[in-house]
Amino acid sequence: MEAQQNGTARVNGAARPAETPEQRSDPEGGQFSFSAEPSLEQIRRLQAEFTEERDWSQFHQPRNLLMALVGEVGEVAELFQWRGEVSEGLPGWSDSDREKVAQELSDVCIYLVELAEKCRVDLPQAVLRKMELNRRKYPASKVHGSAKKYTEYTD
Amino acid sequence: MEAQQNGTARVNGAARPAETPEQRSDPEGGQFSFSAEPSLEQIRRLQAEFTEERDWSQFHQPRNLLMALVGEVGEVAELFQWRGEVSEGLPGWSDSDREKVAQELSDVCIYLVELAEKCRVDLPQAVLRKMELNRRKYPASKVHGSAKKYTEYTD
Amino acid sequence: MEAQQNGTARVNGAARPAETPEQRSDPEGGQFSFSAEPSLEQIRRLQAEFTEERDWSQFHQPRNLLMALVGEVGEVAELFQWRGEVSEGLPGWSDSDREKVAQELSDVCIYLVELAEKCRVDLPQAVLRKMELNRRKYPASKVHGSAKKYTEYTD
Amino acid sequence: MEAQQNGTARVNGAARPAETPEQRSDPEGGQFSFSAEPSLEQIRRLQAEFTEERDWSQFHQPRNLLMALVGEVGEVAELFQWRGEVSEGLPGWSDSDREKVAQELSDVCIYLVELAEKCRVDLPQAVLRKMELNRRKYPASKVHGSAKKYTEYTD
Numbered sequence: 289m290e291a292q293q294n295g296t297a298r299v300n301g302a303a304r305p306a307e308t309p310e311q312r313s314d315p316e317g318g319q320f321s322f323s324a325e326p327s328l329e330q331i332r333r334l335q336a337e338f339t340e341e342r343d344w345s346q347f348h349q350p351r352n353l354l355m356a357l358v359g360e361v362g363e364v365a366e367l368f369q370w371r372g373e374v375s376e377g378l379p380g381w382s383d384s385d386r387e388k389v390a391q392e393l394s395d396v397c398i399y400l401v402e403l404a405e406k407c408r409v410d411l412p413q414a415v416l417r418k419m420e421l422n423r424r425k426y427p428a429s430k431v432h433g434s435a436k437k438y439t440e441y442t443d
Numbered sequence: 444m445e446a447q448q449n450g451t452a453r454v455n456g457a458a459r460p461a462e463t464p465e466q467r468s469d470p471e472g473g474q475f476s477f478s479a480e481p482s483l484e485q486i487r488r489l490q491a492e493f494t495e496e497r498d499w500s501q502f503h504q505p506r507n508l509l510m511a512l513v514g515e516v517g518e519v520a521e522l523f524q525w526r527g528e529v530s531e532g533l534p535g536w537s538d539s540d541r542e543k544v545a546q547e548l549s550d551v552c553i554y555l556v557e558l559a560e561k562c563r564v565d566l567p568q569a570v571l572r573k574m575e576l577n578r579r580k581y582p583a584s585k586v587h588g589s590a591k592k593y594t595e596y597t598d
Numbered sequence: 599m600e601a602q603q604n605g606t607a608r609v610n611g612a613a614r615p616a617e618t619p620e621q622r623s624d625p626e627g628g629q630f631s632f633s634a635e636p637s638l639e640q641i642r643r644l645q646a647e648f649t650e651e652r653d654w655s656q657f658h659q660p661r662n663l664l665m666a667l668v669g670e671v672g673e674v675a676e677l678f679q680w681r682g683e684v685s686e687g688l689p690g691w692s693d694s695d696r697e698k699v700a701q702e703l704s705d706v707c708i709y710l711v712e713l714a715e716k717c718r719v720d721l722p723q724a725v726l727r728k729m730e731l732n733r734r735k736y737p738a739s740k741v742h743g744s745a746k747k748y749t750e751y752t753d
Numbered sequence: 754m755e756a757q758q759n760g761t762a763r764v765n766g767a768a769r770p771a772e773t774p775e776q777r778s779d780p781e782g783g784q785f786s787f788s789a790e791p792s793l794e795q796i797r798r799l800q801a802e803f804t805e806e807r808d809w810s811q812f813h814q815p816r817n818l819l820m821a822l823v824g825e826v827g828e829v830a831e832l833f834q835w836r837g838e839v840s841e842g843l844p845g846w847s848d849s850d851r852e853k854v855a856q857e858l859s860d861v862c863i864y865l866v867e868l869a870e871k872c873r874v875d876l877p878q879a880v881l882r883k884m885e886l887n888r889r890k891y892p893a894s895k896v897h898g899s900a901k902k903y904t905e906y907t908d
Contacts, residue, residue: 320560322484323568329477331570338574342581343588347835350529351661354519355834357551358668361516362827364509369820370745370812373683374505376561390564393555394573396512397566400551403519405475406531409545411552413478415486418549419493426497433498435680502680506816510679513823517672524665525657525900528838590835630870632794633878639787641880648884652891653898660839664829667861671826674819674868684815686871700874703865704883706822707876710861713829715785716841719855721862723788725796728859729803736807743808 328412332401339402353403360395367392483567487556494557508558515550522547638722642711649712663713670705677702793877797866804867818868825860832857 326334339345367389368374378386404411481489494500522544523529533541559566636644649655677699678684688696714721791799804810832854833839843851869876 320563322482322487322556322560322565324482324484326567326571327477327479327482329479331567331574332477334571334574338578341583342586344586344590346588347590347837349531349837350533351523351665352835352837354523355661355664355830358516358520358830359827359834361513362824362830365513365820365823365827368506368509369824370817371506372812372814372817376504377563378505386562386564389562390569391573391576393559393562393564393566394570396555397570398573400548400555401477404548405477407541407544407548408475408532409541409548410477411548412481412486414545415549415552416481416489418546418553419486419489421546423493428496431497431499433501435499435502502682504682506820507680507682510675510816510819513675514672514679517669517675520665520668520672524669525662527657527659527662630873632792632797632866632870632875634792634794636877636881637787637789637792639789641877641884642787644881644884648888651893652896654896654900656898657900659841660843661833664833668826668830671823675823678816678819686814687873688815696872696874699872700879701883701886703869703872703874703876704880706865707880708883710858710865711787714858715787717851717854717858718785718842719851719858720787721858722791722796724855725859725862726791726799728856728863729796729799731856733803738806741807741809743811745809745812 328401331398332405332411335398335402336405348402348406350403350406353399353406357396357399357403360392360399364389364392364396483556486553487560487566490553490557491560503557503561505558505561508554508561512551512554512558515547515554519544519547519551638711641708642715642721645708645712646715658712658716660713660716663709663716667706667709667713670702670709674699674702674706793866796863797870797876800863800867801870813867813871815868815871818864818871822861822864822868825857825864829854829857829861 339348367385378389381389401411404414494503522540533544536544556566559569649658677695688699691699711721714724804813832850843854846854866876869879
């Protein structure tokens with residue numbers, strides 16, 4: 289992957305400006321998608337560099353990272369806590385609140401990646417395997433339109 | 444990226460078997476890395492297909508997904524709860540426990556991706572921006588080897 | 599308080615059957631209250647006995663208990679995750695689901711009490727002090743009817 | 754209970770100053786206990802008054818309170834996140850860090866009580882019932898000194 293040879297600057301460079309959320313979705317909100325990069329592996333590598341440059345690896349043991357992950361999920365929850373139901377796309381949220389959501393979800397992602405690394409879990413492949421398990425556990429033909437748990441479907 | 448042209452089947456296909464964690468790390472554990480795929484966008488798309496096939500989009504509102512994320516983080520915590528300190532690489536853990544960690548971290552990742560999508564957050568790019576903020580907030584020259592918070596370093 | 603003199607057996611005894619939630623609230627749901635006992639100290643003591651009888655104190659270090667607390671909060675979240683907004687009193691929930699909520703909230707309470715004990719925090723008194731801080735931080739005259747954070751009120 | 758007739762002032766009054774954690778434990782730390790008051794019901798009532806005076810009941814629906822609970826557990830986790838293993842009594846922690854722990858655990862307790870109330874769960878009695886279930890699920894004779902889960906004990 290080219291970006292791995294050219295390093296951070298390429299991935300994060302001005303040559304490939306991030307589109308805004310607005311640019312990425314059509315007016316109906318039906319075509320929203322993520323940018324192709326960075327990949328989970330690129331995030332892992334960038335975070336490893338960040339941690340190494342600060343000599344912070346000594347603190348990044350699995351349970352410390354898990355605590356940090358819990359802390360960041362808590363910060364996401366605080367953004368949603370007094371709002372009642374929130375619709376897809378966060379209609380009515382200010383730009384500032386949207387940016388906070390983006391930042392806190394990013395923190396969750398960064399610690400999740402680092403925790404997986406320290407647990408020697410190949411996160412992208414593990415996700416593929418789990419999705420395959422989910423497809424078998426919740427067959428579309430049986431669970432269509434229902435949120436009931438799998439256990440309630442077994443005869 | 445080739446997989447994006449060839450679609451889901453290629454990414455998830457038997458033609459590209461996942462390496463085991465053991466294959467991906469050298470004996471010293473220093474060279475562990477994630478597979479290049481699936482990307483966060485590929486995960487997003489696969490999960491959107493999974494949800495649509497089951498007509499579950501109606502349940503996947505932002506706060507429902509956030510609750511699900513909290514539930515999955517709780518399941519990760521349960522795997523670590525009575526173990527005391529755990530070292531990098533989870534030495535001494537059974538294959539079964541390692542597989543559980545892989546599955547629960549995957550669940551966290553899947554719901555994180557879907558929550559970001561419903562919030563219209565371009566997660567990979569948001570992570571890049573947050574990492575840049577972190578680099579400025581914690582300059583390597585000032586925080587080297589210390590876990591103190593940024594606020595304690597100002598002035 | 600009578601139960602403190604008579605000890606655990608009295609508190610937990612069949613002689614004082616728990617009222618059902620229905621008995622404790624009037625039709626309008628306005629008069630719901632908790633039973634006077636057990637107190638937080640009685641819960642702490644009962645849980646200490648439970649742990650000691652099983653020789654589990656060795657596992658109940660602060661961070662282990664915090665992980666367990668996170669796990670139990672996750673289980674509460676799983677009960678609420680696909681339901682959309684839920685009104686006070688959980689209208690429409692089955693008796694079985696209500697019992698699950700009661701059990702998971704109880705688990706959160708038990709681990710919270712034990713974590714406070716291991717941190718040498720006198721939880722009931724700490725709660726009183728925190729409530730006093732909250733009263734000063736959010737003066738009724740300034741924040742009436744608004745969920746905005748304190749910081750947004752300071753001139 | 755006398756305090757319920759005399760109101761908040763009695764429970765929180767200067768006539769009954771809180772002992773410090775130091776006063777409550779002997780040098781070996783073996784005799785630590787909580788104050789007898791406030792009870793969970795007193796906390797519930799005080800918090801209901803606090804919420805009503807601010808007209809905040811409209812925001813305190815079950816899922817909002819659950820989000821708030823998750824946020825506060827996250828704040829506890831942040832206090833423990835980069836510390837590695839922590840022993841009972843938090844040896845070496847500063848008074849300021851201990852006070853933060855006391856405050857965040859208190860916030861967890863306050864939201865837990867309010868969430869239970871909105872779910873019409875008689876929390877103290879539910880805890881008693883759950884403890885009885887736990888005693889039967891983990892018989893002392895079978896699980897002594899082991900952290901294995903109940904399921905691993907069933908033949």
